[in-house]
Structures are given as structure tokens and as C-alpha cells.
Amino acid sequence: MNLIFITMDGARFDRIVNGVNYKKLIHRSSFFSKVIAYAPYTIAAMHAIFSGTYGNKNGVDSYWSNLHFKKDKYKSLAKYLQDENYVTYGDVINKLVLPPSGFEELVIHDELHDNLTIRHISLIDRMNLLKKEGKKFFLYLHYSNIHTGIMQEVLQKYNNFSIEYFTNRKKNEEYYDKIFLAADDYLDQIIGHCEKIGIADDTLIVVISDHGISVGEKIGERAYGVFCYDYTINSTALFYHKRLPKKFIHDQVRSIDILPTVLEILSIPIDKNYNLFQGESLVPFLHGKGMPRIAFSQSGNPLETNRPPEKPNVWAIRTPEWKFIKNIHNNTEELYHLVEDPKEENNVLAKFPDKAQEMRTELERLASDA
Amino acid sequence: MKPNIDKLLSNSFYFKQAISSSDSTGNSLGSIFSGLYPFRSNINFFNFNKDIRLLTENLKENHYSLFSVVPDLSFFKKLTTNFDKNISYVYDKRASWLQLQGGIGEQIIQHLKYAHRHEPWFMFVHLMDLHGPFFIPNGFDKLDYGINRYARMLSYIDTWIGKILSQLNFENTLLVITSDHGEYVPIIDNEISYNTTKHRLIRKIKKYFPIMDPLTHNIYGKYLKFKRDLAIKRLQKTFSPDQMRTFNHRADETLFDETLIIPLLFFGFGISGKKEISNQVRQIDILPTILDFANIRINHKIDGRSLKPFLNMTFNDLPAIIENGSNGPKKLGSLIGIRTSKHKYLRSRDSSSKNVILYDLENDVLEKKNLASSNPEIIKNMEKILNEYMSENSKIQTNALDESELQNIEQELKKLGYL
Numbered sequence: 001m002n003l004i005f006i007t008m009d010g011a012r013f014d015r016i017v018n019g020v021n022y023k024k025l026i027h028r029s030s031f032f033s034k035v036i037a038y039a040p041y042t043i044a045a046m047h048a049i050f051s052g053t054y055g056n057k058n059g060v061d062s063y064w065s066n067l068h069f070k071k072d073k074y075k076s077l078a079k080y081l082q083d084e085n086y087v088t089y090g091d092v093i094n095k096l097v098l099p100p101s102g103f104e105e106l107v108i109h110d111e112l113h114d115n116l117t118i119r120h121i122s123l124i125d126r127m128n129l130l131k132k133e134g135k136k137f138f139l140y141l142h143y144s145n146i147h148t149g150i151m152q153e154v155l156q157k158y159n160n161f162s163i164e165y166f167t168n169r170k171k172n173e174e175y176y177d178k179i180f181l182a183a184d185d186y187l188d189q190i191i192g193h194c195e196k197i198g199i200a201d202d203t204l205i206v207v208i209s210d211h212g213i214s215v216g217e218k219i220g221e222r223a224y225g226v227f228c229y230d231y232t233i234n235s236t237a238l239f240y241h242k243r244l245p246k247k248f249i250h251d252q253v254r255s256i257d258i259l260p261t262v263l264e265i266l267s268i269p270i271d272k273n274y275n276l277f278q279g280e281s282l283v284p285f286l287h288g289k290g291m292p293r294i295a296f297s298q299s300g301n302p303l304e305t306n307r308p309p310e311k312p313n314v315w316a317i318r319t320p321e322w323k324f325i326k327n328i329h330n331n332t333e334e335l336y337h338l339v340e341d342p343k344e345e346n347n348v349l350a351k352f353p354d355k356a357q358e359m360r361t362e363l364e365r366l367a368s369d370a
Numbered sequence: 371m372k373p374n375i376d377k378l379l380s381n382s383f384y385f386k387q388a389i390s391s392s393d394s395t396g397n398s399l400g401s402i403f404s405g406l407y408p409f410r411s412n413i414n415f416f417n418f419n420k421d422i423r424l425l426t427e428n429l430k431e432n433h434y435s436l437f438s439v440v441p442d443l444s445f446f447k448k449l450t451t452n453f454d455k456n457i458s459y460v461y462d463k464r465a466s467w468l469q470l471q472g473g474i475g476e477q478i479i480q481h482l483k484y485a486h487r488h489e490p491w492f493m494f495v496h497l498m499d500l501h502g503p504f505f506i507p508n509g510f511d512k513l514d515y516g517i518n519r520y521a522r523m524l525s526y527i528d529t530w531i532g533k534i535l536s537q538l539n540f541e542n543t544l545l546v547i548t549s550d551h552g553e554y555v556p557i558i559d560n561e562i563s564y565n566t567t568k569h570r571l572i573r574k575i576k577k578y579f580p581i582m583d584p585l586t587h588n589i590y591g592k593y594l595k596f597k598r599d600l601a602i603k604r605l606q607k608t609f610s611p612d613q614m615r616t617f618n619h620r621a622d623e624t625l626f627d628e629t630l631i632i633p634l635l636f637f638g639f640g641i642s643g644k645k646e647i648s649n650q651v652r653q654i655d656i657l658p659t660i661l662d663f664a665n666i667r668i669n670h671k672i673d674g675r676s677l678k679p680f681l682n683m684t685f686n687d688l689p690a691i692i693e694n695g696s697n698g699p700k701k702l703g704s705l706i707g708i709r710t711s712k713h714k715y716l717r718s719r720d721s722s723s724k725n726v727i728l729y730d731l732e733n734d735v736l737e738k739k740n741l742a743s744s745n746p747e748i749i750k751n752m753e754k755i756l757n758e759y760m761s762e763n764s765k766i767q768t769n770a771l772d773e774s775e776l777q778n779i780e781q782e783l784k785k786l787g788y789l
Contacts, residue, residue, distance in 0.1 A: 063788060064779055096782050151787035225788070307789060310667070311679075331682050368686045 001241070001266055002131060002203040003081065003138045004124070006190065008183055009042055009093065010146035010224065011209035013234045015180045021188035025207070026248065029240040030286050034252045036295030036318050037211045040232035041225035041308075042097050042147075044298070045210040045255065050076045050099055052259030052277030054296055056312070056370045062300050063096075063225070063308040071101045075274040077259050078102030081138040084268055087130050090140035091123060093147065098140070111144040117186050121193050128199050143186055149179035150213055150223050158222050159306065165222050172215040191240070204265055205240040208258060217343070220301075225308060228297045228316035228325055229344050237282075239265065249285045252292040252320045257282050292320045296366040301329055317363040324359030335359065371515050371525045374532035378547070383641045383681060387650045388634035389709055390551045393620040394695020396445050397703075398550035399496075401653045403449060405672030407691045409706065409760060416699035418448040423670055425657040426452065426492065432666050435488035439478050439495045446496065454488070457481055461498045469499050471507045475530045482537045489542075490664075499527055500553075520555045540638035544663050547637075548656060552629040557609060557616045612736065621695035625705055625716055626737050630692060639663060640678075647680050650687040650711045669773055673759075687711050691759050693719065706760075708752050715752035722753055 008016075016022050017033055038048035038055055047060035051074040055061035059068035071079075079102030082088045090106040092098055100106050109119060120141045127137045153175055158165040165172065187207065194200040212232045214221050224232045237258055244265070256279035263270065264281040284290040298312035313329040323344065325334040335349040335356045349356050391401035396415025397408035403424045404411045412419040426436055436453040440446035441461040450456050459474050461467055468474050478495055485491040504519045507526055515525035531547075538545060606614060620629050632653065640663050654674030661668055662676035679685065689710050694703035705725065707716035712732050718724035728742040728749060742749055783789045 063783055064776075066779070067775055094782055094786055096779065096786075147786070155787040308783075326683075328679070328682055364684050368684055370686060 002127070002136055002199070003086070003262065003266065004127075004141065004194065004199075004203055004205045005077070005138070005262075006141045006143060006187070006205070006207045007042075007046065008146070008187065008207060008209045009142060009144050010150060010211065010213045011180065011183055011236070012176070012212040012231065013209065013236050014231075015177070016209060016236050019180065019184040019187075021184045021191075025187065025191055025240065026238065028246055029238045030244045030247050030249070031239075032237045032249045032251075032253055032282065032285070034250060034320075035208070035235045035237045035255050035258070036252060036297060037233045037235045037255045038297055039225075039312075040211045040228060040297070040299050042093075042210050045235075046097050047099055049208065049210070049255050049258050050078065052256050052279035053275075054256060054278055054366070055298060056367060057278065060099075061298055061312050062310050064310045066096045066099075069099045069101075071099055073275045074277065075271050076101050077262065078138065078140070080259075080263060080268055080271065081136075081266075083271070084136070084266075086136045086138045087127075088138045088140075089123065089127070090142075091120065092140070092142045093144035097142070103140075109142075109144070111148045116141075116143055116145060117189050120186075120190055124190070124193055124199060125197070128197055131199065131202075141190070143183060145186070146179050146183050146213070149175070154223050160220050160222050160226060160302070162222065166216050166219050169216045176213065176215050200240070201242070203241070204244075204262070206258070206262060207238040207240065208255075209235040210255075211235055226299060226301045226314070228299050228314050228323075230323075230338075230342065233295075233297050233316070233318070237261075239286075241265075245286050247286055249282075249290070251285060251290060252295065252318065253282055253285070253290070254279060254293050254295045257293065294319050294362065296363070298367075301327070303329060315363060315367055317359055317366065319359075322355060322359060324356060324363055326360070326363060333360070372528035374528045374535060375547075378531075378535075378545075378635060378637050380644055381641075382635040382637040383645045383647075383677075384636075385634040385647045385649075385651050385677070387648060387711065388548070388632050388653065389650060389690040389692065390549075390630050390632045390653045391691065392693050392695050392703065393551045393625060393629035394703070395550045397693065397695050398653060399445075399449060402548075402550075402656050405654050405657050405668070405674035407654060407673050407759070408693055409691065410673065414695065414702070415445050416696075418445060420448075424449075424452075425661060425668065425672075426494075428661055428666050428668060429492045429664070432664070433490065434664075435485065435491045437481055437485050437491060437493040439474065439481055439493070441496060441498055450494065453494075455481075455484070463503060465505050467498075467505075469505060469507070470497065470527065470530045475533065478530075478534060479537055482534070492660075496550075497527065499523060500549075502553075518555065520553075538638070542639055544639040544641075544660065545637045546635070546656065546660060548634045548653075549632045551620065552627070552631050554616050554618045554620070554626075554628055557613045612738075621697050621703060623694075623704060625692055625694045625707070625714075627714075627731070627735075630709065636663070641681070645681055647677075649680070649685065650690060650709070651677055651680075652688065652690045669776060689755055689759075691756065692716075706756070708756050713748060713752065715749065715756070717753075728752070 013033060037045045039045045043063055043066055044055040044060050047058055047069055048055050051058045053074050058074045059070045060066055076099045078088050082102040088103050090103045091109055093111050095108055123139060127139050130137050211224055212234060213224050214231055217231050218227060218229060221227050235255060259277060260279045260281040261283060264283045295318045297316045299314040300308040300312050301314050302308050314327055316323060316325045321339050323336045323338055333349055334347045335352060336344040337348055390398050391407055392398050400408055400411050400413025404422050405425055408414060411422045413422060430452060438450045438453050438456045440450060440458060442458040457477050459468055485493055500523055504523045506519060506522050510522050510526045516522040618624055655677050658674045659677040662678040689708045692709050693706040696703045702719060704719055705716050706719045714729040714731055716727040726742040727740050728745055729737040730741055
């Protein structure tokens with residue numbers, strides 16, 4: 001089976017589950033609505049996904065550390081497929097976002113000028129030709145236009161504390177919805193094309209979001225990559241193939257589970273010459289057997305500067321019910337009871353010291369497992 | 371008796387299990403200043419690798435004035451070449467050497483006063499007072515100040531630490547106290563084979579008849595060894611094997627913890643209250659930590675890591691690569707290995723199958739029982755880790771980027787709108 005892996009950069013989970021075209025696809029897929037990202041920004045998030053391993057272990061735990069990816073220790077998704085004789089091709093927003101290992105071609109598109117729908121459809125057609133020649137392929141497509149819109153209208157116009165931005169929540173939401181609509185349309189056209197040319201029959205299509213984006217929920221984060229609140233770290237994953245069960249899974253899982261899942265669906269054995277990834281396959285969930293998983297995330301709050309730090313300074317651990325955050329930069333902690341407070345507005349650290357200690361211990365264990 | 375050190379300990383960021391890279395001064399100081407293991411930097415007491423970038427360069431580039439008070443030995447001169455002002459004192463192991471009491475203490479204080487006029491500053495002070503043979507100042511050579519001469523000397527040094535502390539403003543100064551290596555402290559106060567008169571004679575021969583040097587070195591070395599072996603045989607009749615170990619010399623065929631565990635405390639700027647860390651940390655971590663406190667980035671590859679994050683969090687130990695030093699300029703120490711909190715693994719520097727030693731540090735603190743033959747799996751694992759570190763192609767465990775890598779990433783992050 002072939003693989004098309006699509007990253008919807010910056011797609012929020014609450015928009016995804018309500019997207020007109022997304023919804024249609026979700027109904028026909030195995031869909032995970034609560035995939036907790038390792039990092040709320042693309043570089044570390046994608047390295048964790050591709051290695052099945054948290055960034056504090058795989059070497060990429062900041063905006064600055066892509067060169068430190070431990071490719072000799074952690075085998076990336078592309079490398080797995082290349083070693084299985086797949087033709088591997090990637091189209092990405094920037095060279096920093098993916099470990100290049102295993103890609104025969106990893107091409108950077110121009111997010112400001114390229115029409116990604118046309119570009120990606122032509123790449124799918126190219127893969128279809130390879131398929132007809134009897135070759136297996138892996139095609140990675142990065143949909144970057146949500147990022148482009150946010151970069152132009154938010155990142156370049158406001159800082160993380162701009163009053164004008166945080167007092168115009170409605171305007172922010174409307175703008176996000178507008179750029180999400182285009183993303184939803186892109187996905188419809190891509191999937192539609194795959195079905196039309198028949199490539200979907202023997203191709204696993206994986207559609208993920210790497211992280212969400214703020215629309216002004218918390219002062220201090222105008223977009224993403226600062227805090228570890230759900231509006232950025234709750235991502236999604238969708239596995240589409242006619243043989244997979246159509247299932248909406250609400251259980252909490254982790255973005256590091258995506259790699260083992262793809263390997264299991266494609267029947268690719270784990271390479272024991274590398275360190276074993278931390279993630280675990282999500283396939284049991286497709287048969288109603290999975291259990292929610294505790295997730296670890298890290299971010300880099302640039303604080304008053306415009307420069308992300310070189311080491312993560314916000315660490316978080318999330319269970320289905322609770323989230324505990326440790327702000328390394330100022331040595332403060334936060335505890336949220338997500339069941340009662342999904343917007344993470346009431347820090348109940350003082351009210352639940354035992355729960356805080358339990359979460360703190362687990363967070364420290366995960367953080368120190370480097 | 372060490373009230374000033376105790377006072378510091380009660381308010382410092384203190385590491386109980388800091389491990390020296392080696393049991394000899396050149397290797398160890400090379401580790402501290404470069405953040406690299408000796409096998410990688412090739413810095414030792416006899417050979418100074420000028421191609422290695424020292425972390426004091428980072429301070430210099432960030433406009434720090436660099437000062438030192440160090441022994442008048444060529445190694446220290448090379449180590450402080452790029453410093454702004456150095457005070458070198460003569461250290462010849464003779465009773466007449468100045469020591470803290472004879473003027474070095476006062477020189478340090480004057481140097482600090484000078485440094486205060488050139489902020490920001492960094493000062494490296496290397497004291498030899500705790501190095502045998504001990505010449506204990508009057509009034510301190512009694513039981514009130516410790517059970518042996520080593521402890522009494524430490525009590526005396528403590529008084530000077532108090533005087534030095536009074537010169538510092540800890541609102542903007544970070545004080546680091548550590549040592550280059552540990553030491554065997556003999557159970558009796560007399561050194562087995564030290565003879566300053568003969569040392570002086572040999573030095574004079576070397577100075578005036580350099581051609582005689584190799585000969586005198588060999589003859590004198592053999593003479594010392596003979597004397598020492600004789601003395602040891604005599605002492606073995608009186609003392610147990612454990613007690614005899616206290617007569618060991620560093621840079622020899624052993625590498626016990628008493629020569630590797632070093633004190634390490636940080637006090638002052640950025641530290642409030644006591645924070646005691648039991649994890650194993652390494653000597654190579656010292657300068658990265660200092661630079662982290664000073665908010666100075668390291669843009670080249672090193673083995674060490676900053677320990678500052680331990681202030682807020684706990685972390686896994688990292689293995690420490692350890693090696694013994696050598697007493698001669700033409701050879702390296704014979705042993706290399708790895709220490710973790712649980713095990714110490716040593717083997718010949720030249721061969722992984724020779725002189726293999728494994729100690730269980732949790733259950734055999736005194737390192738008496740070599741478990742190598744009964745634990746092949748542990749040996750295999752330790753050897754694998756050692757090889758990873760020593761492999762020329764292995765990446766040094768660091769997050770440092772060089773300048774061009776950093777610029778490239780900056781450029782890409784700008785494109786993405788993040789900077």
C-alpha cells in the first residue's frame with residue numbers, strides 16, 4: 001500500500017470537526033479528535049511525529065534544534081518507507097520542519113505564491129504514474145496556507161501582547177475561519193482527486209494537523225509556540241482507506257503515536273537497529289480496544305522578546321481529565337481540571353495539591369527521559 | 371572547622387556527586403575550561419592543545435574582563451593566555467612557598483578590588499594550599515582544626531574564603547567553588563617518598579645540563595620508585611589493604627572515587643536558598659553552567675551541558691567519561707572508562723579487553739570487588755556507551771550550533787515569520 005501524508009499546518013481541532021468537507025471525510029475515516037502534539041509549533045511537532053518520539057529525546061525540542069535530530073538513533077517515517085523500497089517525495093513549507101533523512105526529494109514550496117492545490121494534485125498525478133510502473137510511493141504534502149495567512153495578518157502585525165489583537169477576538173475568529181475555509185476546500189479537492197484517479201484504492205491517506213492556533217484566547221500568545229493550552233496542542237489525525245473502520249475516536253492519544261500506527265497499517269516491521277520510538281500504534285482503537293494515553297508537551301515562550309528560546313521553557317502533561325503546566329522560565333505551575341474547565345481558565349493548583357504532585361512527578365519523569 | 375564553607379553550603383546550589391574527568395590537574399582543568407573530555411580536547415598538563423576553543427573566549431566576546439591568580443607553571447600560563455591580568459605565584463612545594471597566608475590571599479583580595487573597576491569580570495583562582503606536602507600555618511596544626519593535616523589545612527583555607535567572600539557583591543556575582551580532582555589522603559601524615567631537597571637538585575641539573583634530563587629523570591624516577599616500594603612494604607605490616615589505599619598516588623594505575631569526586635557549589639547571583647542535587651554531574655558541565663547564568667550562548671560543540679536547569683527540575687544523570695592522568699609528557703594515562711551513579715567501568719585505554727574493571731557503586735562504595743567477569747552484559751553496554759562518545763564520528767551531546775548554522779536557521783525562521 002502507498003502512503004500520502006498531508007499536514008494541515010495550524011488547523012484547529014474545533015474547526016476541523018466542523019469543517020464542511022472535513023466532516024464528510026471524517027465520516028469515512030478513522031479519525032482521532034484528541035491527538036496531543038508534543039510541541040505547539042511545526043518544527044518540533046513534526047520531528048516528534050516523524051520519529052514517534054518526543055523532542056527532548058529525539059533532539060528537536062526548539063525552533064533552533066532541527067540540526068540536532070538524532071537520525072542515527074531514531075528512524076524517521078520517510079526512512080522507514082525508503083528502506084521498504086518506496087519512492088519518497090516531500091513538498092514542504094520550509095527545510096526546517098522535517099527530518100530530511102529518507103526523502104529522495106524534499107522540495108520547498110513558496111507559500112506566498114504557489115497554488116498548493118494545483119501543485120499537490122500534480123504531485124499526486126506524478127505518483128500515480130509511478131504506481132502504474134509498479135512502484136510504491138510515499139508522498140508528503142504540507143498545506144501551509146493557514147500559516148501564510150496567520151504570518152501576514154497576525155505574526156507580522158502584532159506582538160504577543162498587542163492590546164488591539166487581544167481585544168478583537170471576533171475579528172480574529174472571523175479571519176481564522178476565512179483561511180480555514182480555504183484549507184477545507186483544499187482537502188476536499190485533494191481527496192476528491194485521489195478518489196477520481198483511483199489512487200485512493202491502494203493508498204493510505206493520512207491527514208494530520210500539527211498544532212492549533214490562538215484566536216486571542218490568552219494574552220501572551222497571538223498565534224502559537226508560546227503556551228501549552230489546548231487551542232494549540234490539541235491536534236487531530238485521520239486515517240483514510242476503504243479497508244479501515246469508519247470511526248470517530250474521542251480518546252486522548254499522542255502525536256508520537258502516528259508513526260507506529262502508519263507502520264502497522266502498512267505492515268512495516270520496526271527496525272531494531274534504531275532506538276525504539278516512544279509512541280504506540282493506534283490500531284487497537286480502531287477495534288475499540290485502545291486506552292487513553294498521557295501526553296507530554298513542551299513549548300518555548302519567547303516572553304518579552306521576539307526570539308524563541310533555544311530550550312523549551314514551558315512543559316506540560318495532559319491526561320483526559322487534567323493538565324499540569326510547569327513554566328520553567330519563571331518557576332510557576334498551573335493545574336487545570338479539563339472536564340470542568342476546558343478553556344483552562346481556572347488554575348486549581350492550590351485546591352488539588354495531591355493531584356498536582358502526581359502530575360508533577362510524571363512530568364518530571366517524562367522531561368528527564370532524554 | 372570550616373564555618374565559611376558551611377555557611378556557603380547552607381545557601382548554595384550544591385552538587386553532591388560531581389565527577390572530575392580525570393585524576394590529574396591538566397586533564398581536569400582542560401575539561402573545565404573547554405567543556406570537553408580530555409580524550410577529545412587532548413589538553414593535559416604536558417601538552418596544551420591551542421586549537422581548542424576555551425569557554426573563557428565566550429566571556430571575552432561578551433565584554434568580560436578576565437583575571438586569574440594561578441601557580442607560575444607553564445600549563446596555567448597557557449590556560450590564561452587570553453586573560454587581561456594574571457597574578458602568578460611561585461609554587462615549588464618548598465616550605466617557603468607563599469601560600470594564602472604568605473601573601474597570595476592578600477593578592478587575591480587586591481586583584482578583586484582591581485576587577486571591580488572592570489565589570490563585568492571573571493576571575494579564576496587556583497589555590498595549591500591543599501596540595502601536599504602541607505605547610506600548616508601556626509595555630510592551625512591542632513586537633514581543634516581537624517583530625518589530620520589535610521583537614522587542618524582546609525580549616526585554614528576556610529578563613530581566607532571568609533575574607534574573600536567579604537569582598538564580593540553577590541547581587542551581581544556568581545561564586546563557584548570546585549576542585550580539579552579529588553585526592554588520596556594518607557592515613558598517616560608523613561608522605562611516603564617526598565623529598566624536596568632531591569627535587570631541587572634534579573631541577574638544577576635539568577636547568578644547567580638539559581642534555582642530562584632524560585637520564586636524571588629515569589634514574590631519579592627509578593630511585594623514587596625503589597624508595598616508595600620499600601616504604602610500602604614496611605607499612606603493609608601495620609595497615610590493612612583499605613588503609614594502604616590511602617597511600618596511592620593519582621595518575622597511577624587506579625581511578626578510585628576519592629580522586630574523582632569533587633566539590634561543586636554555585637553561590638550568589640541567580641541562586642536563592644539551598645538547593646542540593648544528588649544526581650551525578652560532570653566537571654565538563656561547570657563552564658556551560660557559568661555561561662548559562664551569565665546568559666551567554668555557546669555556539670560551538672562541547673561535551674558538557676548547563677546545570678542551571680537543575681534549579682527548577684530534576685534530570686537524568688549522564689554518564690561521565692573518566693580517565694587517569696599520566697606522570698610523563700610522552701604518554702597518556704593507561705585507563706579510560708565510564709562512571710554512572712550505579713557503576714564504574716574501566717579498561718585499558720588501548721584495548722577494551724585489557725584491565726577490565728567493573729564496580730557496583732551502589733553496593734560497593736569502596737570499590738573493592740571487581741565484577742567484570744560476572745557481568746558481561748553491563749560491560750558490553752558500558753563499552754557501547756564509551757565507544758559512542760569516543761567515536762570520531764559521534765556527535766557531541768550538545769545543543770550548540772556554530773555561527774553559520776545559527777544564521778541559516780535565523781534566516782529560515784524569519785521567512786516563516788517567527789523572528
